[in-house]
Amino acid sequence: MKKIILFFSLVILLSQGLFAQEGLLGMKKKIILSLMKHPPMDVGIAIIHVEKKDTMLFNNNIKYPMQSVYKFPLALAVMNKVEKGKYKLDDKIKSKDSIALLSFLLEKTVKESDNNTCDILFNKIVSPKKVNAYVKSLGVKGIEIINTEKQMHENVDLAYDNYCYPLSMTELLYKTFFTQSLNQETKIYLKSIMNGKSPLRLGKYLPENVNLWHKSGTGPRNPKGVVMAVNDVGVMEIDENNHVIISVFMKNISLDYPVAEDLIGKIGQIVYDYYKPTK
Numbered sequence: 001m002k003k004i005i006l007f008f009s010l011v012i013l014l015s016q017g018l019f020a021q022e023g024l025l026g027m028k029k030k031i032i033l034s035l036m037k038h039p040p041m042d043v044g045i046a047i048i049h050v051e052k053k054d055t056m057l058f059n060n061n062i063k064y065p066m067q068s069v070y071k072f073p074l075a076l077a078v079m080n081k082v083e084k085g086k087y088k089l090d091d092k093i094k095s096k097d098s099i100a101l102l103s104f105l106l107e108k109t110v111k112e113s114d115n116n117t118c119d120i121l122f123n124k125i126v127s128p129k130k131v132n133a134y135v136k137s138l139g140v141k142g143i144e145i146i147n148t149e150k151q152m153h154e155n156v157d158l159a160y161d162n163y164c165y166p167l168s169m170t171e172l173l174y175k176t177f178f179t180q181s182l183n184q185e186t187k188i189y190l191k192s193i194m195n196g197k198s199p200l201r202l203g204k205y206l207p208e209n210v211n212l213w214h215k216s217g218t219g220p221r222n223p224k225g226v227v228m229a230v231n232d233v234g235v236m237e238i239d240e241n242n243h244v245i246i247s248v249f250m251k252n253i254s255l256d257y258p259v260a261e262d263l264i265g266k267i268g269q270i271v272y273d274y275y276k277p278t279k
Contacts, residue, residue: 042252070217
């Protein structure tokens with residue numbers, strides 16, 4: 001009922017022209033209008049423009065299940081251990097059924113969102129509890145990593161325990177790529193395993209010359225037809241002096257996966273159109 005009230009309240013606000021201003025409110029208005037084409041749902045968005053110091057939030061007060069987005073902070077915690085000399089990327093990591101290079105495990109986990117390699121990293125390199133502690137040591141609050149992929153597979157509702165607020169994830173991306181929390185070599189490596197404009201979500205409508213370092217996450221559909229989560233977070237590099245960090249989370253939605261993914265793509269397009277260089 002609250003969602004329905006919020007939906008019609010936004011319609012009234014827009015009709016009164018309160019979002020008709022230029023600037024960030026204008027961009028926010030376009031995003032809200034794109035959301036209003038669909039049934040009311042929980043969508044959280046946080047945007048930070050690095051150089052302009054802009055911040056835009058929408059529905060940031062909700063806990064969103066990260067799903068595979070949490071493999072990004074996992075990769076950060078692993079690379080922190082690499083930086084400290086506890087591991088090397090070419091170290092061979094033994095698991096119950098195989099031996100693989102640490103770099104292979106990271107790339108499979110982040111690039112391909114492989115759940116098995118994710119749990120090998122949790123079990124052999126850094127536990128969920130220690131990933132949580134590392135994220136908090138960076139000064140980022142509002143991200144909780146509790147359960148492994150195996151635990152979530154056994155009980156899908158445990159995925160709600162692995163949550164974040166959109167701004168928290170956006171701040172973590174900022175800390176990763178735009179502060180001195182990691183060395184340059186680590187940043188370059190993380191960009192390499194997060195690089196690539198997916199044809200489905202944030203990168204769908206971006207021009208070829210725009211770089212995108214991102215991590216997506218997807219939840220299952222329950223018997224009632226509700227999708228737990230469709231997410232994408234990342235850094236949009238429009239040019240070397242024009243970086244936008246954006247996190248989009250959807251929770252308990254009734255949309256089909258392709259529709260939800262396209263909506264995230266359209267949000268990415270709106271953000272790009274706002275920050276792209278003017279001729």
